[in-house]
Amino acid sequence: MMRYDFIIAISLFVIASFLFIGVIYLFTRKEQLSGLKLTGIFVLANAIFAAFYAAFILNDFEVQKLLFNHIQHLAIPYLTTLWFLISLRLLNRQRKIKVTYYLFLFFIPFLTMISNFLYVSNGQWFQTLYYTSHEMIAYHGVHWEGYNVIIYQKGLMYYIQAGFNLFVLGLTTFNFYSSYRRSVFLAKSRSFILFIISFIGFGLITTQVISRESSPIDTTPYFTSLFAFVLFFALFHYELFDLVPKAYQLIFEKSLSPIVIMDETFTLVSMNEKAKELFINQKEYPHGLKLGDLCGSDEPICDELLKNHHHEITLLIEGKNKYYSVELQVLANHFLGQVNNGYCAIFYDITLQKEEFIKMERMASYDSLTNIYNRRYFYRLATEAFDLAQIEHKNLVVVMFDLDDFKVVNDIYGHQAGDYVLEEMALIVSQKFNSNGIFARYGGEEFVYMQTGVNISEIKNTILEICEALANHPFVFANRKMKITASFGVSGTKKAIKKSLDTYIKEADDMLYCAKGNGKNQVFFTKEIQ
Structure with a gap:
């Protein structure tokens, strides 16, 4: 006979797998796109929720079910807060969120997570804040094999978290609506989609508040996972997959100036065709190659670039001196008060100007x-x-x-x-x-x-x-x-x-x-x- 809990669990495991792949993709992207890492955390939370709810459904033992419920709550309380932060980033991409603001937003979700971890059925007052009790029930069908579920009796902290979710989702819906009103073209369309999703989420949480007991089968992981997929494509479809990356790549590859991209240690990540022509011996550059090694310079070129953001170098090419002005662009990524830097070095050929200057200086001297x-x-x-x-x-x-x-x-x-x-x-x-x-x-x-x-x-x-x-x-x-x-x-x-x-x-x-x-x-x- 068919086990429906098995079908539900497998579908959620598949969804979680795709979400985990999406997380890896988002966190390994080199682009400094606004909200990229924040979206990655949101998708990760949904992946944890979906994967461990699948384990919760599939397991027939009470102790293990309770454990998987605890693990789910490493992610569940934070979903609406992360969704709200994403709406703030979409509304104002240049705004930097202070650490104190993060602490305020994550305070209630953190208390919710702790109260869930402390839960013991019919325990002391601090152990029944999130759930007051639970009951293991076996569901049986005529045409399908039965399975065990746990029905929880909701406690005070559950309703506090639900109220907090409604409040935050209301703000989020307003943010997406404001973004929709002030945006044009593609941005207007995606803001409208996210506004509708937030509105639906508001409705789902409202229905959860009405009941005193948890549902035998929770459809929330499907909806939140759907939200994650829609968010991913709505926010980053063009930035990550279509027009913008192609434009960036074209500008990078076809630039008349040599361009070198490096990580925070000035280790080479990539270079365009002009850079490969300039550094003729580095068409296949080894792992760990530094900018100073690339330029064949013993000078502290990286220190000079960090200090002044530009530095003049001389390269011996085909027996002749070529002069370049190296301009450093900092690729800064601000997240949770930390700054992770990458660097882009653009080499401008100033040989003609330098030779003319040397000539003029010699004429003057x-x-x-x-x-x-x-x-x-x-x-x-x-x-x-x-x-x-x-x-x-x-x-x-x-x-x-x-x-x-x-x-x-x-x-x-x-x-x-x-x-x-x-x-x-x-x-x-x-x-x-x-x-x-x-x-x-x-x-x-x-x-x-x-x-x-x-x-x-x-x-x-x-x-x-x-x-x-x-x-x-x-x-x-x-x-x-x-x-x-x-x-x-x-x-x-x-x-x-x-x-x-x-x-x-x-x-x-x-x-x-x-x-x-x-x-x-x-x-x-x-x-x-x-």
């Missing part, structure tokens, strides 16, 4: 003919070096030199020959001077060099070598040989600095003119460093 510093940039670097030398009690040397009779070169050989001489001379001198010094074109055919923390004897020898090297170098332009010499003036100190930078430059310039006045092609030193 370097002499275009000789490729050494210009006068303005010399003063900037020299001032910084001078101040540091004062702090560290180091000495310095300032060298001023000028090409002898350079005007004659321009007049006889032409300005192109003069440019060649300046360029060639700068190359020769740069190779002789220490790279720690600052070498610049001071103006016209006059040049300056400054270095701190020097060995006076060595620098004097170097300057004399340069003077001799220029005089002996064969300057040839358009097959025409030119004789080029230079006069040098050197100032400075063997010990700590005691004068201003401008004073040392003027003293070196004075020595330069002394060298020129005494026959040129020679070096004059101030008394301090002789």
Whole structure:
């Protein structure tokens, strides 16, 4: 003979299985959709209710039936509260619900759950708050095999919970109606569906309040499970399955900028096609790959991104430097006062802008003919070096030199020959001077060099070598040989600095003119460093 309790239990187990699959799906989604996790909890509560009510129906032993009823009440008292919170989220997706508000809403359901756990038939007053007593009844039919059910006598806490449910469902119905009034298109349709469901739920709870006894067969798990399925599709049908995910995916995949998605530890989750092209060696990225590893950077790139939300990086691609500005977007999920973050890093190619900036910066800092510093940039670097030398009690040397009779070169050989001489001379001198010094074109055919923390004897020898090297170098332009010499003036100190930078430059310039006045092609030193 057919057992109807078996049919009911199997159907509820099937429903619960689908609900549990839905829970797993909702909690493993990467999208930060409003109400997603809240809906997952609601569906989970319905799954627990359906599964353990099925176990309650299928079992024939009183003790086990009572146990399964207790387990059901891990979920049943919270269903209307969760439904209400979902309506709040739908009504205002930007609103953050405070923890104190959660505590207030879950207080009555929590007391209901505790009172159910404490239930003992005909026990003390605190054990009969939810149910006062129960009776095991065997149902028998003519064409179907009988089964055992438990009929509960409802207690005070049951009616308090029912009243609370009616009040919360009334607010929920109003929220869905308000959402329906202010929404358009798809949102208006789904708000109307949820409004109708809330209204039906209100009616179901009203019928439960009328009776003093529980029903032999409770149809509520079917209705609440139906609510869960309808909620799931009404709220997230387009967001999770149709237009919105396809739009997001299309924007992500077809973006002209490389995009990398990471979890809260900056571990790679996904990347679009442009990112795979950029990080050519990471088309199949290993598990646990970090953003810093992906960029091949030893810099604390993640710390910089968290601090400033953007960071410039340089990548070596096909032997050339490519510059990218990395912008960090925080994918924050607020739930129960906790924030779980994921991250989206967007790589903007700024190579052209960076190269143009470098070019402009070089133009502002370097002499275009000789490729050494210009006068303005010399003063900037020299001032910084001078101040540091004062702090560290180091000495310095300032060298001023000028090409002898350079005007004659321009007049006889032409300005192109003069440019060649300046360029060639700068190359020769740069190779002789220490790279720690600052070498610049001071103006016209006059040049300056400054270095701190020097060995006076060595620098004097170097300057004399340069003077001799220029005089002996064969300057040839358009097959025409030119004789080029230079006069040098050197100032400075063997010990700590005691004068201003401008004073040392003027003293070196004075020595330069002394060298020129005494026959040129020679070096004059101030008394301090002789």
